[in-house]
Amino acid sequence: MKNSESDIQYLSGVGPKRAALLKSELGIATIGDLLRIYPFRYIDRSRIYRIAEIGGDAFVQVKARVVSRTLYGPQSSIVPTDGQKILWNAVKRLSVIVEDSSGQMEMVFFKGIRWNWERMVPGTVFVFFGKPSEFNGRFNMVHPEADAPLPEGSVLQNGLTGVYPSTEKLKNGGITGKAMCKLQSAALALCLPEIQETLPDYILSENALCPLNYALRNIHFPADQYALQKATRRLKFEKLFFLQLSLLKQKYIRSHGNPGLPMSKVGAAFNSLYNSLPFELTGAQKRVVREIFEDMKSGHQMNRLLQGDVGSGKTMVAVLAALLAIDNGYQACIMAPTEVLTQQHYANICKYLAPTGVKCSILTGSSTAKERREIHAGLEDGSIGIIVGTHALLEDNVVFHRLGLAVIDEQHRFGVDQRSKLWAKGPLSGDIASERRATLGNVRGGDPSASLGGMSGEVANQLGGEYPGQRLAPHVLVMTATPIPRTLAMTLYGDLDVSVIDELPPGRKPVKTILVPDNKKNTVYGFMKKQIALGRQVFVVYPLIFESEKMDLNNLELGYEEILKYFPMPDYKVAIVHGQQTNEVKNFNMKAFAEGRANILVSTTVIEVGVDVPNASVMVIESSQRFGLSQLHQLRGRVGRGADESFCVLVYDFKTSKEARERLELMCRTNDGFEIAEEDMKMRGPGDLEGTQQSGLPINLAIASLARDGVLLNEARAVAEKVLEADPRLEDRRNILLVKELRKDKYDIKDYSKIS
Numbered sequence: 197m198k199n200s201e202s203d204i205q206y207l208s209g210v211g212p213k214r215a216a217l218l219k220s221e222l223g224i225a226t227i228g229d230l231l232r233i234y235p236f237r238y239i240d241r242s243r244i245y246r247i248a249e250i251g252g253d254a255f256v257q258v259k260a261r262v263v264s265r266t267l268y269g270p271q272s273s274i275v276p277t278d279g280q281k282i283l284w285n286a287v288k289r290l291s292v293i294v295e296d297s298s299g300q301m302e303m304v305f306f307k308g309i310r311w312n313w314e315r316m317v318p319g320t321v322f323v324f325f326g327k328p329s330e331f332n333g334r335f336n337m338v339h340p341e342a343d344a345p346l347p348e349g350s351v352l353q354n355g356l357t358g359v360y361p362s363t364e365k366l367k368n369g370g371i372t373g374k375a376m377c378k379l380q381s382a383a384l385a386l387c388l389p390e391i392q393e394t395l396p397d398y399i400l401s402e403n404a405l406c407p408l409n410y411a412l413r414n415i416h417f418p419a420d421q422y423a424l425q426k427a428t429r430r431l432k433f434e435k436l437f438f439l440q441l442s443l444l445k446q447k448y449i450r451s452h453g454n455p456g457l458p459m460s461k462v463g464a465a466f467n468s469l470y471n472s473l474p475f476e477l478t479g480a481q482k483r484v485v486r487e488i489f490e491d492m493k494s495g496h497q498m499n500r501l502l503q504g505d506v507g508s509g510k511t512m513v514a515v516l517a518a519l520l521a522i523d524n525g526y527q528a529c530i531m532a533p534t535e536v537l538t539q540q541h542y543a544n545i546c547k548y549l550a551p552t553g554v555k556c557s558i559l560t561g562s563s564t565a566k567e568r569r570e571i572h573a574g575l576e577d578g579s580i581g582i583i584v585g586t587h588a589l590l591e592d593n594v595v596f597h598r599l600g601l602a603v604i605d606e607q608h609r610f611g612v613d614q615r616s617k618l619w620a621k622g623p624l625s626g627d628i629a630s631e632r633r634a635t636l637g638n639v640r641g642g643d644p645s646a647s648l649g650g651m652s653g654e655v656a657n658q659l660g661g662e663y664p665g666q667r668l669a670p671h672v673l674v675m676t677a678t679p680i681p682r683t684l685a686m687t688l689y690g691d692l693d694v695s696v697i698d699e700l701p702p703g704r705k706p707v708k709t710i711l712v713p714d715n716k717k718n719t720v721y722g723f724m725k726k727q728i729a730l731g732r733q734v735f736v737v738y739p740l741i742f743e744s745e746k747m748d749l750n751n752l753e754l755g756y757e758e759i760l761k762y763f764p765m766p767d768y769k770v771a772i773v774h775g776q777q778t779n780e781v782k783n784f785n786m787k788a789f790a791e792g793r794a795n796i797l798v799s800t801t802v803i804e805v806g807v808d809v810p811n812a813s814v815m816v817i818e819s820s821q822r823f824g825l826s827q828l829h830q831l832r833g834r835v836g837r838g839a840d841e842s843f844c845v846l847v848y849d850f851k852t853s854k855e856a857r858e859r860l861e862l863m864c865r866t867n868d869g870f871e872i873a874e875e876d877m878k879m880r881g882p883g884d885l886e887g888t889q890q891s892g893l894p895i896n897l898a899i900a901s902l903a904r905d906g907v908l909l910n911e912a913r914a915v916a917e918k919v920l921e922a923d924p925r926l927e928d929r930r931n932i933l934l935v936k937e938l939r940k941d942k943y944d945i946k947d948y949s950k951i952s
């Protein structure tokens with residue numbers, strides 16, 4: 197066995213206990229795995245700033261002694277710490293005053309408070325690394341990295357030292373930053389001589405990439421900046437390249453293996469709606485409709501992601517696609533994640549369908565037994581053309597006559613499992629084989645589940661293609677209003693085709709966005725009153741602030757009570773919606789607001805998903821500094837749907853840092869969801885473990901940042917395309933290394949669904 201494949205516990209300095217920690221915290225099982233944990237930042241240990249020197253914006257390192265530490269609660273009240281038990285739940289911030297020979301400064305922590313409190317004992321010296329910011333005329337650092345200073349004359353003292361991802365548990369288990377450096381050094385000594393290159397020579401030389409062993413050595417212990425750059429580029433490229441290669445390969449298999457339901461007719465249903473549209477489609481809508489039609493008639497199964505900002509008119513596109521399915525003798529289903537949203541869709545779609553005569557029904561959790569029976573029968577005999585529904589559509593007893601198109605709205609709320617259930621509801625291949633032959637000539641078949649990574653596709657191919665009992669996947673269109681930056685979409689959905697509606701219907705007024713500090717909240721209430729007097733409705737949204745749901749609920753309820761005080765019955769009606777209510781209560785309250793019976797809807801972020809209340813013209817977001825920009829943008833999209841001028845009021849903690857406020861200001865400058873999403877991604881550093889988790893990436897890119905490495909991603913994708921073009925099945929001898937690498941589990945990516 198190779199050293200890199202040995203269990204991590206056998207590396208000197210590890211042992212079974214630490215091995216268990218490394219496994220649970222960082223997913224490291226072997227010595228080779230350890231080498232693939234890279235520093236996310238390098239500290240130039242040769243430069244320590246004096247506190248008095250700090251001025252600019254750049255990251256700096258200071259070596260300072262803790263003078264005092266203070267815990268603050270709400271409204272900057274001091275939380276007592278001597279003698280009694282500290283009430284951690286009430287703590288909002290830890291402030292640590294530190295000093296060196298030149299002066300003092302403050303270190304501020306809003307997160308990891310307890311852990312930092314315990315180690316920031318007065319008198320202890322730390323090396324703090326962070327970005328200084330100015331606050332009240334003085335410099336402080338928010339969430340600095342704090343490490344014990346290295347011993348004088350330590351070898352690592354000079355040059356660039358890697359800082360590795362870490363967790364509280366790791367540190368408590370003795371795997372500190374310093375220990376990690378030692379482990380990496382030991383691992384390199386063992387593994388470098390035997391390291392296996394993962395990229396063929398021709399790819400290395402054509403793309404000016406350094407060899408893997410050079411890259412691994414220099415990513416952990418850079419000889420200098422130049423070597424670090426070369427190492428970083430190589431490792432990023434490798435990561436992005438294999439990801440693209442695996443995704444593109446899947447796409448290739450799908451488009452060549454999956455027979456699609458052929459839909460080449462544009463007929464009466466489509467035309468009757470198209471000719472009676474109450475508005476002209478935007479250029480973007482037209483383009484996307486064309487892209488979808490190309491797919492649907494291609495003879496291959498469509499798997500398309502449709503992205504479009506809130507209000508960009510995705511529903512209309514979905515309905516036109518559904519009518520195309522109808523015109524070709526199929527049915528369509530449109531699935532939405534919540535009951536309220538489904539009902540709204542249904543109402544809108546019925547309006548659109550009026551001139552077509554196509555029968556549309558709705559199926560949700562609250563459909564009665566009688567309604568269900570009728571709907572099931574109508575779907576089975578084909579008399580229902582379009583069905584709009586929630587998860588209820590996935591139940592086994594929902595059987596279609598000929599399902600040709602499945603549209604999934606707000607796709608991130610659904611998992612892949614659920615999608616695949618829909619796929620299994622397609623028509624039997626025997627039923628349509630003759631039609632396919634008639635329209636397309638005899639196309640070799642496969643199995644719809646092939647693109648789910650299952651074996652059955654191959655089996656079906658070996659059997660010689662379609663067989664009568666096999667179900668054919670309907671075309672699939674997933675729609676999301678979460679603007680995913682192109683780079684991210686390419687990675688997450690590399691095996692899907694992506695369409696973008698990048699234009700809003702004309703005449704939409706951009707939502708006016710205002711920032712208000714929370715100590716001026718009265719002005720917000722005054723503004724709300726004026727708007728309500730004009731007959732408008734208002735959303736008030738609270739974020740999830742605390743880790744515990746209970747605390748969040750308290751927070752929401754406090755806010756609710758305050759609002760009730762300012763907006764008393766019977767003059768005002770306030771509804772409240774949150775995650776801990778039963779579905780009935782939630783729906784009831786949502787409906788009260790949607791139907792105009794409540795003036796104000798107080799909620800957590802449950803309203804984020806597409807509720808349409810055209811009369812709501814104000815969105816107030818509390819503690820907005822806690823939200824990601826993309827999420828703020830989503831929330832803001834809930835208003836501005838009617839004709840009235842609409843407003844989004846971002847209330848922020850008045851003590852919020854300058855950076856956080858600047859971040860929010862972007863919301864005032866632009867209404868472009870993609871710009872905001874790109875910006876949001878840039879602000880989350882590549883090694884920011886927490887950020888990566890929040891973005892919910894199914895894959896840990898570790899080294900590459902999708903926001904910053906867009907150019908390299910494009911390069912990697914182009915190389916992957918070129919490789920597959922020349923050798924689609926990767927059978928060429930010179931691609932042996934690629935096949936070997938792709939066999940590893942990490943490229944077996946199945947879950948594209950968690951993107952919100």
Ligand code: ADP
Nearest residue numbers: 475476477478505506507508509510511512701
């Ligand atoms: P999305 O689902 O993308 O958020 P919708 O499909 O709900 O957007 O459309 C929002 C509103 O815009 C709907 O009331 C719809 O009727 C209207 N709409 C859609 N397309 C157009 C268009 N081309 N011109 C004018 N209004 C449109």
Ligand code: MG
Nearest residue numbers: 507510511806
């Ligand atoms: Mg929508």
